[in-house]
Amino acid sequence: MSVIKKSHLFEIVSKDCAGRIGRLETPHGVIETPAILPVVNPLHQSIPPSELREIGAEGLVTNSYIIHRNRELRSAVLEVGVHRSLGFNGPIMTDSGSYQLSQYGSLDLSSREIVEFQAAIASDIGVPLDIPTPPNATFSRASRELDVTLERLREAISIERGEMLLAGTIQGSTFTELRRRASEEASRLGFDLYPIGAVVPLMESYRYRDLVQVIVASKEGLSPAAPVHLFGAGHPMIFALAVALGCDLFDSAAYALYAKDGRYMTSRGTYHIEDLRYLPCSCPICSTHTRGELAGDEGLIARHNLHVSFEEIRLVKQCIRDGSLWELVEERCRAHPSLLAGLKAAVSHSDWIERVDRMPKSTFFYSGPESARRSEVQRFKRYQKRFELRGRVLIKEKDDVVDDLDDFDYVMDFKPPFGAYPALLRESYPFNAEVTVWDHEAVLVAIENVRELIESNPDASFTLKKPGWVEEDLIKELEEYALVV
Ligand SMILES: [Zn+2]
Structure with a gap:
């Protein structure tokens, strides 16, 4: 694929703050962003992909490393392609195994091999094997690992990959200068999508202030026209803020992981199902089941979690259309003290947002x-x-x-x-x-x-x-x- 083709792949149709509604073209159709792609385990799908589509999924993420590691599955998927194998004919992004790398320390597969494998199974968006440096690593470790990631990005860009889009993941731990360097270098190489990686630990520990700094630093090194994926962000309470800072794609393993622990998502935060006396939601699940039925069934909670995630994305999109996204951000960020810290960090970047923001918008509402x-x-x-x-x-x-x-x-x-x-x-x-x-x-x-x-x-x-x-x-x-x- 030529580098020139990439500029046609992402079209921005509406803007508000640094957020936008866009159209990302893939070989299996267009994803209208902002969008959330549910993560599907290739070995066992708790919710069938066809049902995910009915709930609202425009695309999926699955893990190419897990497919590769299982010999039987690998040959089956190589034969029919990842779409037929999962029973989903829309856009499928494949993760490379970076998460497994961060858990096990090493993998039996090179970055080149995993990119070639993703192309061979007809993934729509492939990802090289980057090194996810956790937050608060030492600078020398973060810098050293970033050099390896960048080397793999350089290698990946030259690999024959057919129609597959290629993502260049931005690493650099919590060092904003490294994130900026990573995105500038990835931008020079020219990818179709730029995931911001290794931010899950920040979100799990409610470090939204640091998350904002990492997002803005990563965005600063990229063209404003480049599509950006916030890797591992799957909680609806963060979508408005992340979109306002220019993130276009999200993936969610959280809907299922949370459900396993009985955690019920809302756009204002998470409840443990045992602590709920009422179901504060009218999705098809909550309107046809009792709290008790949900408490005993993680599949129901997972479905509810997806419904509220898609609902929030639709609301974010409507706010972009209306020019009222910042009002939604301020509202959402008052749901938790750590989100408020994230909002304050975002406000400190208003000069940066202003450079891409639209004018005029809906009426400015002063809320604090x-x-x-x-x-x-x-x-x-x-x-x-x-x-x-x-x-x-x-x-x-x-x-x-x-x-x-x-x-x-x-x-x-x-x-x-x-x-x-x-x-x-x-x-x-x-x-x-x-x-x-x-x-x-x-x-x-x-x-x-x-x-x-x-x-x-x-x-x-x-x-x-x-x-x-x-x-x-x-x-x-x-x-x-x-x-x-
Ligand atoms: Zn619900």
Whole structure:
């Protein structure tokens, strides 16, 4: 396959934040992203692939190493291909055995052999055998293992693989500079899909702050047009955040693994089925079974887990269409303190999100201090540098009545968290934001922006009509720049 073909494989059709709805072409059909691909064990399928498709799966992930290791299965799959073998005619991605490598320390198969095998069984998306360095490895180990992974990526790109798409996994443990180097190098080589690997331990231990840093660092080294897979992310409560940061594909072994332990997923977190008195879900399983029936049947819990996962992905997609993805992110991230830490980490990358974010969107809803530095506010901060003001400028709240308006050359609205903008724009996005609670952070950002506005317009003299509700010490900062009345 030529490198040029890859640019036709992923088409972005709608955007919001760094998230997008895209179409990933594979030899067995198109996957509309964001999408979640359930993981299927090639030896025993607890839910038949045909049923997975009915529940909502657009594609599957299965493990080529497990197929290869079992002699009987290997020859059967080589003969009929992985699609007929699993009874699923949609896109199938094959994992390489990296997870087994991380568990057993070594495999009896080279990366070249496993890529050639994936192509031979007609996988739609193959993955070279990368080394999944766990979080908090030493820098020298992470760097050394990344060199091996990159060497295998270089080798894989030259292997004859027919129509199979090839994924170049990004490693580098929790070192953002290594993740960035990995994605820059993989990007130079040119893959069809870029999985971010070895993040399961971060998610299992609720280290969402670190997860955000790893995702953003990996994304920074890639073209914004490149499709990205977050390997092993299968919990619905993380989808909105991960999609908003530009992840397009997810795989879920979690639906079945959680079910084994009686863990019932919701988009707000996980419940143990024994602790539930009510079923907070109306999926086909929960609406036709009692809590007691679910408690005794892991197959039912697994099916419910899949239903809520697909439901969340559909909601995320609708929010992308509506331009309200960030509102969903803020809502979801308030379900758990660690997710809130993830949200705060994401907000610290608003400048990066702003560069790819769309405009306009649905109405900006201010829901707390994290909203004060979201990408729209960062964008305004940049755009206000274009305001060229001369003469007398009045900054006041929208509803403030002023008798001597004619004395001023410009009238600007003061509205946290933005600052001051021409009053004529007050009904336009994003200044029509719903801001019903002005907290300290919103006012702080607004004052900071007003100060920058004044500083960049030395030919104008500014009068600020002080909003009564703003804390004295915050306004004090402006007194040396403007006449505060
Ligand atoms: Zn349910």
